[in-house]
Amino acid sequence: MHKSIVLLPGDGIGPEVVAEARKTITAIAQRFGHDFVLEERALGGNAIDEFGDPLPQSTLAACRSADAVILGAVGGPKWDDPNAKTRPEAGLLGLRKELGLFANLRPIRPHRQLIDASPLRPDLIAGVDILFFRELTGGIYFGPSSVSNDGTTAHSEMVYHTYEVERIVRLAAEAARARDNHLTSVDKANVLEVSRLWRRVAGRVMAEEFPDVNYDVVLVDAMAMHLIARPASFDVVVTGNLFGDILTDESSMLPGSLGMLPSASIGETEPGLYEPIHGSAPDIAGRGLANPLATILATAMALRHSLEMEREAAAVETAVNQVLDDGLRTTDIATADEAVVSTTTMGDAVATAIGSPPT
Numbered sequence: 001m002h003k004s005i006v007l008l009p010g011d012g013i014g015p016e017v018v019a020e021a022r023k024t025i026t027a028i029a030q031r032f033g034h035d036f037v038l039e040e041r042a043l044g045g046n047a048i049d050e051f052g053d054p055l056p057q058s059t060l061a062a063c064r065s066a067d068a069v070i071l072g073a074v075g076g077p078k079w080d081d082p083n084a085k086t087r088p089e090a091g092l093l094g095l096r097k098e099l100g101l102f103a104n105l106r107p108i109r110p111h112r113q114l115i116d117a118s119p120l121r122p123d124l125i126a127g128v129d130i131l132f133f134r135e136l137t138g139g140i141y142f143g144p145s146s147v148s149n150d151g152t153t154a155h156s157e158m159v160y161h162t163y164e165v166e167r168i169v170r171l172a173a174e175a176a177r178a179r180d181n182h183l184t185s186v187d188k189a190n191v192l193e194v195s196r197l198w199r200r201v202a203g204r205v206m207a208e209e210f211p212d213v214n215y216d217v218v219l220v221d222a223m224a225m226h227l228i229a230r231p232a233s234f235d236v237v238v239t240g241n242l243f244g245d246i247l248t249d250e251s252s253m254l255p256g257s258l259g260m261l262p263s264a265s266i267g268e269t270e271p272g273l274y275e276p277i278h279g280s281a282p283d284i285a286g287r288g289l290a291n292p293l294a295t296i297l298a299t300a301m302a303l304r305h306s307l308e309m310e311r312e313a314a315a316v317e318t319a320v321n322q323v324l325d326d327g328l329r330t331t332d333i334a335t336a337d338e339a340v341v342s343t344t345t346m347g348d349a350v351a352t353a354i355g356s357p358p359t
C-alpha cells in the first residue's frame with residue numbers, strides 16, 4: 001500500500017522522538033511490504049527561526065495532502081518572550097484549526113510492566129483501558145468572551161451546536177463498537193443548559209444509530225471521582241472541550257509516566273495529527289534521555305485511525321510491550337535499581353522487535 005506521512009519534529013526533544021518514530025514506520029513498511037513516503041516539515045519554534053512563521057504555508061500544504069501527520073512537540077524558553085510577535089504554540093493551534101481536527105483521542109492503557117509507576121494501587125490500575133474522545137473545536141474555549149472596562153467582571157460562554165455533538169458522538173460510538181461496546185458520555189446536565197443539549201443530542205444519536213452499543217451518561221464531577229475509584233469500568237468516554245481537557249489530564253496520571261502516552265486529533269476529511277501528550281522537555285533535550293515510546297505509540301494510532309492498518313498498529317503495540325518485557329527502560333520509567341537506555345537504543349529495540357515478531 002502506498003501512503004504519505006508528514007513528520008513534524010518540532011522543538012526540544014521533538015526531533016529525537018520523531019527520529020525513533022521514523023524507524024518504527026520503516027520497520028512496519030519492511031515487514032508488511034508497504035511503501036510509505038515520509039516528508040519532514042518545520043512547525044513551531046524552529047519554523048519561526050527559519051520562516052518567521054510557526055506554521056509556514058509549505059508545512060500546511062504538505063500536511064493537507066498527506067494521509068497522516070506525526071508531530072514531536074513544539075515550544076521552549078527560546079521563544080517564550082511574552083512580547084514576541086508569535087509563539088510556537090500558535091503553529092500547533094493553527095494546524096489543528098486548518099485541518100478541522102475536532103476530536104482529540106487519548107488512550108489510557110497503563111503497561112503492566114510499569115504498574116508500579118502509577119500513583120494508584122495496582123489492583124485499581126489492573127485492566128484499565130480507556131479511550132477518551134474530547135471535543136476540540138467548540139465549547140467554552142471558543143465561545144464569546146469579554147471583560148468589563150473596569151476589569152472587575154469577565155464572562156466566557158460555553159456554546160455547542162447540535163452538529164458538533166452529533167459528529168463526535170458518532171466517532172466515539174464507532175470506536176466503542178470496535179472495542180468493548182461501551183460508551184460513556186460526560187456532561188453537567190444538572191446545571192448547564194448547554195450540557196442538556198449535549199445529553200439530548202448524544203442520547204438521540206445513540207438510540208437511533210447505535211442501539212447495540214451500551215450507553216450511559218455520567219456527570220463530570222462524579223466522573224472525576226470514578227476515574228480514581230474505578231477506572232477499569234470505562235471503555236470509550238466522550239465529552240466536551242473543557243471537561244475533556246481536565247479529565248484527560250487527570251487520567252494521564254493513571255499510568256504514571258508522561259513519556260508513554262500518545263494522542264490523536266482527527267476530523268472528517270483532512271489527515272489526522274498524531275503526537276505524544278508530553279511537551280518539548282527542554283530540560284532534557286539533546287541528551288538522549290527522552291522516552292520515544294509515546295511518539296511510537298502515536299505512530300500506532302496513525303496506522304489504526306488514518307491509514308486503516310489495524311494489523312500494523314497492533315504490531316507496533318506488541319513490539320513496545322516486548323521491549324518493556326525485555327526490561328528496557330528510559331530514565332523516566334526506570335526504578336532506582338533498573339539500568340537505563342538511551343532514546344535511540346529504545347527506538348532501535350522497537351524497530352527490531354517489529355522485524356522479529358514473537359513466533
Ligand code: NAD
Binds near residue numbers: 077089259
Ligand atoms: P513537558 O511535557 O515538556 O515536560 C514535563 C516534564 O516531563 C519534564 O521534566 C520533562 O523532562 C519530562 N518529560 C516530558 N516528556 C518526556 C519524555 N518523552 N521522556 C522523558 N521525560 C519527559 O512539559 P513542560 O516542561 O511544561 O513544557 C515544556 C515546553 O513544551 C513548553 O514550551 C510548553 O509550552 C511545550 N509544550 C508543548 C506541547 C505540544 O507540543 N503539544 C505540549 C505541552 C507543552
